[in-house]
Amino acid sequence: MARKIGSRYTAHQILGRGSAGTVWLGEGPDGPVAIKLLREDLASDQELVGRFVQERTALLGLEHPHVVSVRDLVVDGDDVALVMDLVRGTDLRTRLERERRLAPEAAVAIVADVADGLAAAHAAGVVHRDVKPENVLLDMQGPLGPGGAHPALLTDFGVAKLIDAPKRTRATKIIGTPDYLAPEIVEGLPARAAVDIYALATVLYELLAGFTPFGGGHPGAVLRRHVTETVVPLPGIPDELWQLIVQCLAKAPASRLRASELATRLRELLPALAGLPALEVDEPDDDPVEEPPEEPPAQAAPAAGAPARRRGAVSLVPGTKPDSNRDTHTSMRVPAPDELAGGARGTARAPRTPGTPRPGSARHRTAARRRRITLSVAGLALVAAVGAGAWWATSADDTPPDAPHSAPAVP
Structure with missing residues (x-):
């Protein structure tokens, strides 16, 4: 069902849902648009709405080929939306x-585009604060x-800053996505x-490895x-x-490159990456606190000839799992200094050899049970052998010295 957004826009259908709101396919005076409608609790926050209006000039002025441009900001009754x-x-x-995972050439080309967009944003004084694959559109x-x-x-410029209002987050809270948070944010x-x-x-x-360098496990870990460990080298690049x-x-x-420098360096590397295949590494093992539940049975594959799901347009906040730790604007407690210092200092989790089962998985538990059974059988055999040897030795000791010894029969 269509709904009006302000006086100039009409939202026709939902493209996707994110933690900050819902993205609609809409129509405006100049044609199709994507309309990001903020959640009701956010839209009812007058302080946030005020910040929203204050950011209007900066967001509308951000124009670049590698940035999803904001055309308009609408505040109308209970509706607060980015067009x-x-x-x-x-x-x-x-x-x-x-x-x-992607081949190095494609991965570097994509990241160089994003770095170009960030360079324009940073030059305009805008910090994204939530760069991650969900917010990169192809x-x-x-x-x-x-x-x-x-x-x-x-895409999604300015949303993290709008959500991160003093009224909504205290100094003991972090707004962001755990896998991609810089150490200085973790430290407040x-x-x-x-x-x-x-x-x-x-x-x-x-993009190169198929997993993030510091991700995995509880968000606190x-x-x-991010603060205490160093990144593990990736073989093959x-x-x-x-x-x-x-x-x-x-x-x-201060040791990191600026966005413009990163884009230039990445593009200089592209010729040397041509033709390189995607890496062959598996995600590193986590240290589970407890054994995870049995994996559910694999779902049946789609029937042959079934139509593939088509995506006519991309949501500006992709994803439909609001509770995922990859979601935008996850609110987390800032770890205390002693908690950060208590972690293992050194190298982060090392990638596994391809094909090695992950600890806690069904394959890993099956292999572990087989090893336990093998060891148990071997242990029983050893006990039996020792027992037989002891019986033979005892029997030999009980034989009188002058008793004849048996000999093998000769055919």
Whole structure:
């Protein structure tokens, strides 16, 4: 059912839901648009609405080929909405889930596009604060770039800052997505442009490896790793690319590159990455506190000939799992200094050898049970052998010295 948003826009259908609100396919005076309607509890917060209006000029002035532009900000009764360009294609999270990891050339081309967009935003004084694959859109109607990559555009500018109002979050809270949070945010320092570089380097690592460098397990453990652990090297990528990732994942914000520098360096590396295959590494093991439940049976594959789900347009806040720790604007408690210091200092979780079962998985438990059964059988055999040897020795000791010994029969 269509609904009016202000006096100029009409929302026709829902494209997706995020933690901050719902994104609609809409129509405006100049054609199709994406309308991000904030949640009712956010829209009813007068302080947030005031910040929303204050940010209007900065957000409307942010124009770049690799940024999803904000066309209008609407405050109308109970509705608070951002009207944005409509991008037809898919989001980077969807592609990553489909392909698991990308070839280095395509991954670097996508991240270079995002870095260009961030450079324009930072020059305008805007910090994104929530860079992650869900907020990177791939324009399927644009020309293919290096490695067959579609043009990448960064979306959701300003939303994290709007949500992170003093009234809504105290100094003991963190707003963000755990896997991509820079160490200075975990330690309660202000979010400046360098936090976007850290998050983007995390995205690049994830595109190459299929997992984030410090993710996995409880969000508190993830936050601690960002502060206390160093990133594990990825085998199979050029050293110059790896050193670039390490520099942008530096714990000290001043040690990271600026967005414009990162974009330039990445594009310089593209010729050397042409033709390199995707890496062959598996996600590192977590240290589970308790054994996880049995994995549910695999779902049946779609019937042959069943129509594939088509995505006519991309939501500006992709994803339908509001409770996921990857979701935007997750509110977390800031760890105390002693909690951060209590973590294991050194290297973060090492990737597993391809094909090795993950601890706690059904494959891992089956293999462990087999090892226990094998050891038990071997132990019983050893006990039996020792018992037989002891019986033989005892029997031999009981035989009189002059008793004849048996000999094998000769045919």
